Amino acid sequence: MTDGTQHQTKTLPAPDSRHPAPSDEQKRNAFQYVVLFWLLMFATLLSSNLVLPWKLIPLALGIAALVVGIIAVIKLARRRMGPLMPILVSLSLVITALTTLGLAGMTLLWDETMTYESCMRSALTLDGVEACEAEYLPFQQIR
Template sequence: MNNDGPPLQARPPFPPATRKPEPTEAQSKEARSYLWVFIALLTGMLLSSELALPWKLLPLALGIAAMVVGIMTMVKIVRYGMHRMLRVIVSMGLAATAFMTLGLAAMVALWPMTARYEACMQSALTVQATESCIKDYTSFGGMLPQP
């Protein structure tokens, strides 16, 4: 008599796969509402990002709010096990929001130089004057050497 234990066919090879249950209608509606608020904040930031300097604080605030709501949206989408394409869309939106918010924060942090650049661009009438304004702004007012 062989005492090797139960036959191999008696044991299941792996436990049955567990899937997250489909999100309820209320959960889907909640995640979609967060998604729409995120899209609205991102759109508002994109549309208002070209405003003059005192108003550059508005898209910066919208960008920070969009980051917070976007992260909350991503958490809800992952928690409720919603479609993977929504994760990709929200991830791309969060990346764009982070990039734009950092750029706007840099413009606000460099307030005097940005104000001088905007004044220069408003008075520039020729292509050469515009290029001069851009060159001055990108070299931080002559602090960086030009190639």
């Protein structure tokens, strides 16, 4: 005998077949890209004070770091590995982009950069350093 009421059973939502859970191998692969990106970023930052023509090395490292970092962010987003890691990698990407842009600018101004670096190498005193900065760094004169 039924009393006219229907019993509804609650079912758990089916796993999203469009976005299956990432496997351990996929997570490991994404993390390897993050580690490689951070290594390239730190190598770029540590070598950014080299003089020309060696300044091309951190420029190449910075470009490689940007490419690997973008791939890492995409992999992290696709693998849904939480919000913290993509945010940290994105902030690191901004730092790397600004450093790489500065290095590219110094490379584009090759002659001026060489002249400034030569002046700084020959400056033996703080007055010599200040003279080089006053002559070759126009933003120093704004003070």
